[in-house]
Structures are given as structure tokens and as C-alpha cells.
């Protein structure tokens with residue numbers, strides 16, 4: 001089979017498209033023909049091995065999986081004799097933020113893996129684009145107990161996390177204010193937030209509005225900047241560590257303050273998949289797709305994603 005492989009950490013130049021042996025499923029495993037994956041910001045961490053601490057999960061001193069790839073959508077090609085939940089021919093999608101090597105034509109995973117069937121009305125590309133951003137977004141919502149009626153600002157609504165967060169928050173009935181650049185105002189408005197702020201023409205912290213939650217989904221702002229737009233009792237959270245890694249220690253130092261920082265650690269991918277599968281089927285969540293690249297151009301896809309300029313998700317097509 002064809003796969004994007006590397007044997008050390010580094011930039012896209014360490015990746016090669018190679019012919020490697022197609023894996024054979026064990027008794028408890030599925031063989032999946034991967035049709036689409038994404039190149040996402042988690043994959044960038046997997047490729048570069050950054051931050052360094054990530055290597056304790058994905059392989060030290062070298063990558064555990066030769067292939068990159070954290071999410072996938074495809075068709076079950078074969079099953080081991082103890083597999084009961086899936087059949088050959090099932091359309092499935094899944095995600096593993098510690099890398100599952102899905103930038104390849106075939107993948108074997110145990111049936112207990114974070115994987116589920118794709119709703120009939122959803123294409124495999126849409127399914128591949130669904131889990132990564134939604135997993136992080138759903139964890140912020142779930143772990144901070146955001147609920148209907150809460151006022152939530154999503155800063156960086158054009159990212160994979162931000163564009164998923166806007167839709168998931170709208171679904172639970174929150175009052176969402178989304179912040180994005182001028183050229184994507186119409187796109188972000190189409191995701192259904194109550195209000196869109198163009199950060200290029202308007203200071204998103206001006207205007208006097210206050211929020212129960214501010215989610216900095218691209219990690220480009222800070223608690224210091226956002227504190228004044230939090231209501232008393234309000235929470236700030238970011239998808240990044242922040243200036244000087246402050247988002248790691250601010251949850252402790254603001255613990256008894258009126259306005260606090262939280263840094264929820266994303267867990268339970270199976271719960272996310274169960275949640276988003278129903279939303280996808282009902283049309284309440286439509287992952288935003290930006291560019292599509294063939295597997296052979298994976299290096300270009302990584303360069304683009306690592307630029308921090310993608311809108312939503314970047315698809316890798318695996319023929």
C-alpha cells in the first residue's frame with residue numbers, strides 16, 4: 001500500500017510517499033481502506049514532535065508510527081474473527097490524538113478503538129473533517145458545563161476548533177459571539193452565531209458586552225486581554241499555552257478569583273464521536289472544509305496547515 005512515512009521527527013521534508021506492506025488484521029482488529037483524512041494542527045505536533053513532551057505519547061526517541069495521521073474516514077475491508085460491531089463494507093470514521101498513522105491507504109485498529117459508522121447522508125471527506133476540531137471544542141463545552149443561555153465568545157472562529165465550537169454551542173442553545181477576520185465574516189455567519197465580530201475592523205473587547213465564557217480557539221489572545229469582557233464568575237480558556245505558558249499556571253493562581261482561567265485536558269474521544277455522529281446525521285454540524293490535497297502532496301498540506309492560515313479543515317485524499 002501507499003503511505004506517507006518518516007523515521008524521525010522534523011518538517012514535511014522528512015515525509016516520503018512509499019510502498020509499504022499492507023497490514024493484516026488480528027482477531028480483534030478491522031482493516032480499513034482509508035479514503036480521506038485531514039492534515040490538522042495535531043498532525044503538525046505529531047510530525048515535528050512538538051511540544052517535546054508530546055513525544056512521551058507518540059514515541060521517544062523516534063516516532064512510534066512511521067505514518068502520520070490522527071483521523072480517518074474509510075470503508076471496512078476485512079475483520080478479524082472476534083470482531084462483532086463492524087462488518088466489511090461499513091463506512092467508518094475515527095480519531096486518535098496520539099497518532100494512528102492514517103496518512104496511508106490502509107489502517108488496522110482494534111474494534112474497541114475510537115471509531116464509529118458514518119451517517120448515510122455524510123460523505124467520507126466530511127466525516128474525516130469532523131472529529132479533530134469538534135473533539136477539542138466539545139471538551140471545552142462538556143468540561144466547563146456550558147449550557148443553553150450562556151453568553152460565549154469564540155475568538156478564532158475560522159479554525160477547526162473555532163468553527164466546530166460555534167456550531168456545537170449553537171446546538172446547545174448558547175448565545176454565541178464569533179470573532180474572525182474580514183474575509184470570513186459571511187462564512188462564520190452561516191454557522192449560526194448570534195453575532196460576528198470582524199477583528200480587523202473592530203476591537204472585540206470594546207462595546208461593553210460581557211460573557212460567561214471566552215474561548216480563545218486559536219490561542220492568539222490572552223486572559224489579560226479578555227478579562228474585562230468576562231462577567232464576574234466568568235471563565236477564560238485557550239487552545240494554546242499562552243504567553244510564557246501562562247495558561248498552565250493561571251488556572252491555579254486564579255482559582256479563587258472572580259474571573260478564572262481553566263485549561264481543560266481533552267479526553268474521551270468515543271464520547272465526542274457519539275455526540276457528533278448524531279449532529280452530523282441531523283445536519284446540526286457541518287465541518288468547514290478549506291483545501292483538498294492528494295496524498296502525494298502531503299508536504300504542501302503540512303506547510304499550509306502549519307502556516308496557521310487554514311479555514312476549518314484541510315482534507316487529504318487517499319486514492
Ligand SMILES: NC(=O)c1ccc[n+]([C@@H]2O[C@H](COP(=O)([O-])OP(=O)(O)OC[C@H]3O[C@@H](n4cnc5c(N)ncnc54)[C@H](OP(=O)(O)O)[C@@H]3O)[C@@H](O)[C@H]2O)c1
Nearest residue numbers: 041156158159160161162181217218220239308309310311
Ligand atoms: N489544546 C489542544 O489539545 C490542541 C489541539 C489541537 C490544536 N490546538 C491548537 O489550537 C489552535 C487552533 O487550531 P485550529 O486547527 O483550530 O485552527 P488553526 O488552523 O490554527 O486556525 C487558523 C485560523 O485562525 C485564524 N487566526 C490566526 N490568527 C488569528 C488571530 N490573531 N485572531 C483571530 N483569528 C486568527 C486564521 O485566520 P486569520 O489569521 O486570517 O484570521 C485561520 O483561519 C492551534 O494553535 C493549535 O496548535 C490545540
